[in-house]
Amino acid sequence: MLFANKIRELRENKQMLQRHVSAALxxxxxxxxxxxxxxxxAKREQIPLIAGILQTDAEELLTLWLADNIMEVLEGxxxxxxxxxxxxxxxxxx
Amino acid sequence: MLFANKIRELRENKQMLQRHVSAALxxxxxxxxxxxxxxxxAKREQIPLIAGILQTDAEELLTLWLADNIMEVLEGxxxxxxxxxxxxxxxxxx
DNA sequence: TGTATTTTTGTCTGATATTGTCAAGTATAA
DNA sequence: TTATACTTGACAATATCAGACAAAAATACA
Numbered sequence: 001m002l003f004a005n006k007i008r009e010l011r012e013n014k015q016m017l018q019r020h021v022s023a024a025l026x027x028x029x030x031x032x033x034x035x036x037x038x039x040x041x042a043k044r045e046q047i048p049l050i051a052g053i054l055q056t057d058a059e060e061l062l063t064l065w066l067a068d069n070i071m072e073v074l075e076g077x078x079x080x081x082x083x084x085x086x087x088x089x090x091x092x093x094x
Numbered sequence: 095m096l097f098a099n100k101i102r103e104l105r106e107n108k109q110m111l112q113r114h115v116s117a118a119l120x121x122x123x124x125x126x127x128x129x130x131x132x133x134x135x136a137k138r139e140q141i142p143l144i145a146g147i148l149q150t151d152a153e154e155l156l157t158l159w160l161a162d163n164i165m166e167v168l169e170g171x172x173x174x175x176x177x178x179x180x181x182x183x184x185x186x187x188x
Numbered sequence: 189t190g191t192a193t194t195t196t197t198g199t200c201t202g203a204t205a206t207t208g209t210c211a212a213g214t215a216t217a218a
Numbered sequence: 219t220t221a222t223a224c225t226t227g228a229c230a231a232t233a234t235c236a237g238a239c240a241a242a243a244a245t246a247c248a
Binding site: 111112113123124127128130131133 | 222223224225226
């Protein structure tokens, strides 16, 4: 879980508690805990808020969050992942 | 819709009717119509069945179906798509 | 040790999204 | 027109998921 690992690392480096972040997000702390563990997914619109609270780049966090979502699509399709990504890149660059 | 376009093309080239395919899939024809138009998504386990009916390579169809799913994740994130895919590829090749 | 605090886990519920079905619509050809 | 193929929209059934709460587990520290 790229996104989860990143926000945990950021929070710990800043010596913040989960409840600081969850309060700033107006979110149940249990929920935030699950997001940080990768058990639940943050909503798209929460990413920039989290970035603000943790004082980091929103685009970087969003990129990791998107990458997680793509990894989930490719879950269990290891042998087709590479070819699939080729098709996607080709589609995007056109 | 890569997958949708492909199965339509395959079906038409074989002069098959939608109801032939939907019957073989034990599926409501309206549903198959929507899948072929890209309004609804085929289930993962239906892909090899469809490939069998249309006598084509299941892996190729599956690749297109996965690519559609990834495109949906990247929908509206055009400016981050490239970087995101880089992260995914890096993650996969490790 | 005991106690307070933080983090994690399990479960339930309401909201939201998805899927399957049906009926009615359009399009095309005979 | 009539028949056939395809498409669309509306609705109900179903599945999924965020959010909430309580309680357990882990951690810190007196």
